[in-house]
Amino acid sequence: MSDQHPAAARPTDAGPAPAGPAAPYDALLLLSFGGPEGPDDVVPFLENVTRGRGIPRERLKEVGKHYFGFGGVSPINGQNRELLDALRKDFAEHGLDLPVYWGNRNWAPYLDDVMREIAVDGRRRVAVLATSAYASYSGCRQYRENLADALAKVESEGLERPRVDKLRHYFNHPGFVQPMIDGVLAALESLPPQVRAGAHLAFTTHSIPDSAADASGPVADHTEDGEGGAYVKQHLDVARVIADAVRAGTGVERPWRLVYQSRSGAPHTPWLEPDICDHLEALHGAGAPAVVMVPIGFVSDHMEVLYDLDTEATAKAAELGLPVARSATVGADPRFAAAVRELLLERAAGERGEPVERCALGLLGPSHDLCAVGCCPARAPRPAAAGADSPYADA
Numbered sequence: 485m486s487d488q489h490p491a492a493a494r495p496t497d498a499g500p501a502p503a504g505p506a507a508p509y510d511a512l513l514l515l516s517f518g519g520p521e522g523p524d525d526v527v528p529f530l531e532n533v534t535r536g537r538g539i540p541r542e543r544l545k546e547v548g549k550h551y552f553g554f555g556g557v558s559p560i561n562g563q564n565r566e567l568l569d570a571l572r573k574d575f576a577e578h579g580l581d582l583p584v585y586w587g588n589r590n591w592a593p594y595l596d597d598v599m600r601e602i603a604v605d606g607r608r609r610v611a612v613l614a615t616s617a618y619a620s621y622s623g624c625r626q627y628r629e630n631l632a633d634a635l636a637k638v639e640s641e642g643l644e645r646p647r648v649d650k651l652r653h654y655f656n657h658p659g660f661v662q663p664m665i666d667g668v669l670a671a672l673e674s675l676p677p678q679v680r681a682g683a684h685l686a687f688t689t690h691s692i693p694d695s696a697a698d699a700s701g702p703v704a705d706h707t708e709d710g711e712g713g714a715y716v717k718q719h720l721d722v723a724r725v726i727a728d729a730v731r732a733g734t735g736v737e738r739p740w741r742l743v744y745q746s747r748s749g750a751p752h753t754p755w756l757e758p759d760i761c762d763h764l765e766a767l768h769g770a771g772a773p774a775v776v777m778v779p780i781g782f783v784s785d786h787m788e789v790l791y792d793l794d795t796e797a798t799a800k801a802a803e804l805g806l807p808v809a810r811s812a813t814v815g816a817d818p819r820f821a822a823a824v825r826e827l828l829l830e831r832a833a834g835e836r837g838e839p840v841e842r843c844a845l846g847l848l849g850p851s852h853d854l855c856a857v858g859c860c861p862a863r864a865p866r867p868a869a870a871g872a873d874s875p876y877a878d879a
Contacts, residue, residue: 502609504581506832511583511607513648514568515595515627516615518588519558519786525591526551532590550791560786561591564615566816574821589630599634603643610648611828612870615783617655619701619714619851620692624653625860628868635869635876650870651827653851655718656725656844659823660814664780665729667812671776672734674809679774684739684767685730686760687723688793689781691744694754703858716756721846722780745797746788760793761800764808774807784815
């Protein structure tokens with residue numbers, strides 16, 4: 485994404501229709517959460533995240549202590565810059581001449597500004613990669629709502645809005661899963677030899693309200709029995725794939741469980757459990773010799789990994805005398821960058837009506853391209869782009 489000239493100075497002529505393997509797409513948008521990049525950013529960032537919830541500023545300052553402990557800097561923006569570099573490098577190495585933009589939900593570069601830039605640059609068909617691999621309201625539908633808001637603002641400014649297509653969930657794509665497998669194997673090797681063979685695996689992801697988990701994914705995946713919808717099913721499927729690969733790589737069958745972290749809701753609202761710290765206590769009480777924490781729910785080592793796992797959960801383990809290691813997230817691994825390219829070209833071929841081979845590991849198969857009506861519903865309905873219920877016939 486260029487920042488050398490103001491957007492208003494750029495031409496609006498879209499030029500010839502895209503050609504080549506990425507057609508009909510003429511741009512890729514990396515869409516992420518955003519994070520503060522200094523102490524003065526922390527409270528304004530949290531105000532963006534919690535807008536409309538009426539949370540007092542003093543409470544936000546309290547929550548912001550996690551960020552202040554790291555100099556007020558979330559690593560997520562720096563990690564997105566690394567991913568941008570990896571994507572551009574991969575595209576160039578494979579002869580894919582496609583610009584890559586980056587926009588955030590809650591901090592600069594803001595999505596609204598980047599969508600305006602995309603429109604002024606004359607881009608007309610944009611593939612979107614969200615830095616969330618699984619189905620849920622906050623990980624999918626809310627990003628689609630953000631896209632609809634940004635497109636509406638583009639139109640309100642008299643610009644021609646581009647069409648946007650969100651790439652499918654990639655939780656089970658080999659380019660996302662294999663780096664995590666290698667990360668677990670490396671984490672096991674970092675444990676003391678005397679506890680390594682008996683180490684348990686704790687697959688971690690962000691806790692969300694039970695109601696949101698049950699309603700995640702297409703309507704067919706919604707449940708009313710507490711078993712979880714697509715969000716839980718997808719994580720369990722990936723965890724099984726990784727656990728099986730680790731068993732094959734080490735010759736050891738290891739107990740594992742999907743656990744949760746980073747709960748932020750009201751105490752009276754049921755959220756997914758068990759919490760990682762409670763799980764570590766339970767494992768210690770049951771005599772587990774060691775644990776590897778595997779953050780499968782996170783694309784990169786952002787604040788919820790650095791604080792909730794590397795700081796809080798690791799301190800709990802030290803208090804218990806339980807050896808722990810934390811495996812790496814995918815981040816800007818070249819295999820993930822290659823997976824993004826494959827997802828883009830797969831979707832492009834499908835849009836052109838050509839046969840498509842869709843890579844996926846596990847039992848669930850590749851996810852859908854187009855979010856159906858009722859997919860990952862919000863408590864209060866809002867327009868969302870890039871789905872069957874989009875207010876735009878072509879977005």
